[in-house]
Amino acid sequence: MSQFSSWLYAQLPEVSTALTACLLIVFGADINRLLRKSLRRQNFIVRTAVFIFVNAVGFGMVIIKLSPWISMQLKQLPIQWLCIVLVSLFVLIGTWAQRNRHV
Numbered sequence: 545m546s547q548f549s550s551w552l553y554a555q556l557p558e559v560s561t562a563l564t565a566c567l568l569i570v571f572g573a574d575i576n577r578l579l580r581k582s583l584r585r586q587n588f589i590v591r592t593a594v595f596i597f598v599n600a601v602g603f604g605m606v607i608i609k610l611s612p613w614i615s616m617q618l619k620q621l622p623i624q625w626l627c628i629v630l631v632s633l634f635v636l637i638g639t640w641a642q643r644n645r646h647v
Contacts, residue, residue, distance in 0.1 A: 546623065549623045549624060549627045553619070556618050557611065557615050559615075559630060560615035561611045563611075563634070563637075564606065564607050565607065566641075567610075568606060570637060570641045570644070572603065575598065576595070579594060579598060618630070
């Protein structure tokens with residue numbers, strides 16, 4: 545397990561991006577649903593522009609800013625806990641997604 549955690553430590557930027565993407569997949573549907581409700585009475589161009597801005601710029605910015613922060617936080621963990629914490633985080637997100645019918 546220690547060797548695998550060492551390998552994971554070297555892959556933390558990529559793993560953090562995957563973790564951020566999973567969070568956005570789970571929350572993205574809720575965010576888009578909220579946008580749809582709040583922009584229901586706006587014309588097509590406004591709805592489309594907001595959708596593009598939130599999904600392209602907003603979610604892109606979240607990935608760019610949140611992934612390095614998550615990576616830095618994970619690097620502070622003792623190496624023997626890294627694998628357990630990462631597996632737990634992905635299972636937690638997957639369970640939450642399943643319960644909220646995102647999967």
